[in-house]
Amino acid sequence: MIGGGPSAGPSAPGATRRRPVVEPAVALESSIAPVDVDLSVDLGRGLVLANPILVASGTFGYGIEYGDVVEVDRLGAICCKGTTLKPRIGNITPRVTETPGGMLNSIGLQNPGVDAVIEKYAKTWTGWKTAVIVNVAGESVGDYVEVVRRLDGVPGIAGIELNISCPNVGKGGLQFAIDAEAAGSVTAAVRRATDLPLLVKLSPNVADVRPIARAIADAGADALTAVNTLSGIAVAPSRTKPLLGNIYGGLSGPAIKPVALRIVYEVAQIVDIPVVAIGGITELGDVLDYLAVGAVAVQVGTAIFADPTLPVRLVDELAGECRRRGLSTYADLIGTALPRKPGAPSAKGVEYRP
């Protein structure tokens, strides 16, 4: 599944996005035999996933925590918990709280460090059909490069997702995601350090994400993930202080979907690399929305906490949707809501922003 073989996926630059949808006549539906739907997706550099439903970093640990409750082998890929060079104990508690239609978290990148992650989990991952993408965080370009060097060539690791947008750590993290030049240089440095497929995760906490996305793409990223959590706070019930120990947390869940959709919509129109969408997916309709605005794959995150079986069910439902519409590949669902003409006002404008 990973590596090797020509891509049958929908992400070859320019090839399939913005393809007009073929709406089969309803009458056809019953007459066509169930087709074997191609759900495979190429995220670049040989990272070909069996399907476009991934699980998001920080919500699925290292892939083992849910045990038998989740059929891990049926997921498109697993993005593991953010990994740093040295172990981190993370932020003071409370770290999570529910908010209207979402949740705030401020874990603070608690993790045992890259060496321990490799030692504890890589062997297990080698035996899985599902690709494991290691989410990498750091405080400096040197940190990112060193972590990636250690992951490079380790069996069981299919790709890297650069977390330059964690809102919950004081130093580093977010600073790389809010400046095009910094985002480009950390991407370029990591690119030089590894041949592993490289995804870079965008922050929504910027006025205009497009120059940043472009800089990351130009620096050699294979794909973009959009988006990380939105910075927010909650107030403690006593109303005498903020609720989270770290004061600031990252907002996720259905509450952020319109924002994430807008960013995917903007980014998909200006980069030629695949965009993996994330933000508030709880049902198939959400997946279809993200595909329509140009994403080639999606990550499910917060919704896993309520329903750990959701990602695998979405794989089946996406295939079912394609069958129902007589499509042999879900690629036909991608980009259908994007402007037909390049340069349409929505592609360049920020007019609607307050």
Added chain:
Amino acid sequence: MTMRLVRTELVESREILPGQWLQSFHAPALATGSRAGQFVHVRTGDLSGLVLRRPFSINTADPISGVITIHYRTIGRGTEWFTRLRPGDGVDMLGPLGRPFEVDSRSRHLLLVAGGLGMAGVRYLADEALRDGRQVTMLFGAASARDVYPSSLLPDEVEYVIATDDGSVGHRGFITDLVPDYEAWADQAFACGPAPMLAALARLAAGRRERLGVARLGRKRGGGKVDARGSAVARRKAFLQVSMEQNMGCAVGACLGCVIMGANGAPQRVCREGPVFAAEEVAWESGW
């Protein structure tokens, strides 16, 4: 039993105290496969509004009827949703989760200490201990008489001792004031309640041996070898075990949201290493 997703059905629901509910669910897998101290992570009905499950201690479990109970206070939209459930309604539970209380096989006298809703954390252990032929004393603390857990909901064999902040029933003051009276009698203590109460109990437990002048005769428990901190064996030898609480996300150890600071300087997941900890595993003064 390893955790699994279980479809349960509400059997009965009643408000046992103002704002406090006791609900029973038909869930044979959980009733037979769980141990005292473990919890379930329960899905609310409205995923788009309430994105997180709610963790509840398994309050009681009856393998014969296949029924488990949960006991909670309504504190928000999630718990209010649960109160509106009617008999026959289906509820999705993930469980059993977390690690249970570990009782030493030689312990005859168990001291259970509960503060308020902390009753839900230790209630199951009373049943388990009586079944195993142990004696149980339950110390219970609440703000006032109206918040006192009904004795009718406890087994007759349990000695039930109450303290209230306003003195409206039982001892006037903190329940922890009464613990020294029992520390010689008790072989082990198990507690659940507000963090300051648990911290006070931990301080008491730490000085217990010296106060009692305990000189262990004969073979040392465990033959003197040191067991790995946090292991079931090490916990079994601890005098005080506490059931901890923390805001929770996934409840399976993936999100690292529900940690408390461990005495070893490393965050401990309440959902995975806990919710039960030996008192000495917790860094009580860490401010986490």
